[in-house]
Amino acid sequence: VISMPSQHNLVLAIDIGGTKTLVGLVDAQGTIQAQRRLTTDITGTAETHLAKCMEAAKACLIDAGRLKADVSGVGVTVPGLADRLRGVLVHAPYAGWNEVPVKAVLQNEWADTPVEIANDVNACALGELTFGNGRKFNHFIWVTVSTGIGSGIVVDRQIFEGESMIAGELGHVIVEWENGMPCGCGHTGCLEAHASGTAIRRMAERTIAESDRGAELARFIMDCNLDVSAESVAQAARSGIKEALEIYETAGRYLGRAFSYAANLLNPGGIVVGGGVSLALDLLAPAMRKTYRSSVIGESNRRIPIVPTSLGYEAGLLGAASLVYHQPPRMLK
């Protein structure tokens, strides 16, 4: 395939997730001109995985019929704490990587090309700001609801990182003070422990274990030859199985609690939800909105849009590209 020549430069976007990595070429309109998917290899060093990403980048250039010289910048997202200024992945808990000089490694191959690095959730927020629903807001909150829950805070059309780069831990605000479930962080009652994909799966497992109440849900999942997961519970809820609907209702209520904290504090223009579980936002929304609206002060907070990402499956890849494309902020009137 030989693509049409274009007046636009391309950005090489590398979205390194905990389990999968997307590598792509993205133009200034947010169109993905080529992409490759690979498994995130955490068996070796981060450098080994970055070398594989470079191979995928070359393959993308061939796919798109473009040259290395067409690439005006490289944007990399990492599943952990990133130091933008130094271009270093400080710590990726799941992969076990520490102090990886991502920028230096990539510039061995792409010398003189700007390389930007960011945490994956913050990059999604920036992608939404640059290419998605965030274009409409000066301030908004991006929330990834997936295996875990993370958030990125956009203030004055820029990512707000906080005093030591860990702002946006909405997944660990406590939403259940009395009967909190244990969270991976060591606390109990965190949003992540009550409304993530993992939390939804665990609620379903507990429901199924109570054979009298969970029988119908168990039968549905078995009949469909599925695993117990946030996705299969959503499918069951859409088939009208009451216990599955209740699980999403519970998760939605907890999301509403956390969103109310964020809105009361920050009075954002909107809340944008991404991550796999956001595909079931319709199932979460009734309880989420009800709890949210009864817990925020001010008519403008009550009315703010809570919407799914407009960037879909490639939100992270577009986020990586936006690290290069994002301009110094111009405030909306």
Next chain:
Amino acid sequence: VISMPSQHNLVLAIDIGGTKTLVGLVDAQGTIQAQRRLTTDITGTAETHLAKCMEAAKACLIDAGRLKADVSGVGVTVPGLADRLRGVLVHAPYAGWNEVPVKAVLQNEWADTPVEIANDVNACALGELTFGNGRKFNHFIWVTVSTGIGSGIVVDRQIFEGESMIAGELGHVIVEWENGMPCGCGHTGCLEAHASGTAIRRMAERTIAESDRGAELARFIMDCNLDVSAESVAQAARSGIKEALEIYETAGRYLGRAFSYAANLLNPGGIVVGGGVSLALDLLAPAMRKTYRSSVIGESNRRIPIVPTSLGYEAGLLGAASLVYHQPPRMLK
């Protein structure tokens, strides 16, 4: 009294609270060179009260031996929603004032002098940033714990107002989802309903009403010839009365909950507490810190300083002055 001549210009600061108003002349170092105190007159129009503030300003100039020409700007804080750009007090719920063109009224008297207006809580945050503990932080949260609870969010050394000027409603984040007390805002379980001066007084009243448990507290307050109030309960707690200590412990626990939400979201450099109840921060602190530390993620969040204001009783007046003195932000390294 004739003050020494000074090379510094002065700012006329007007801090209009719900019940009292302070008018003062403040120099660039934050020294108050003269001040007058008056009752906030809410029986008439806002314009009537502003005229009284102008009289007090003239008296301050005489007290300080200074001239109107020495005043380089006027800063006004109002107990409600302020529109900085238009210089208008949009709404002050307690006083019942709406759409007061504060800037225009003051410029009748002080033509060609810049007039800045802000919400009182945000102004305190800016005062702390300009003259107090906030000088050390790029980002911090100011919390006023008084009759009610309000907060001001400083991001990148500027007040963050949110999408419609109502950011910082920490007083209305919900800290008690199960057995929430009713709040003035119409919800139940807000921080303000569980940890404000009013909440502390109500807890004491309930304790006293349970005659078996509250007898000692009731006797102490009666013997000292005091009213039941946050102050008298603090005095009782300092005398070792267990029920009074428990009341502050309860309030401290709820403050810790709300502070944990704010820190997880914003990763601030610090939290600065002002308002009358902050005089009892020592009584609140043990339970507050314990709850806070067990509910935030990240070592840097666990370690952030939670400190009382360094500006004392005049925090609001210095806040009003800082509206004029505050420079475009220069970030700390």
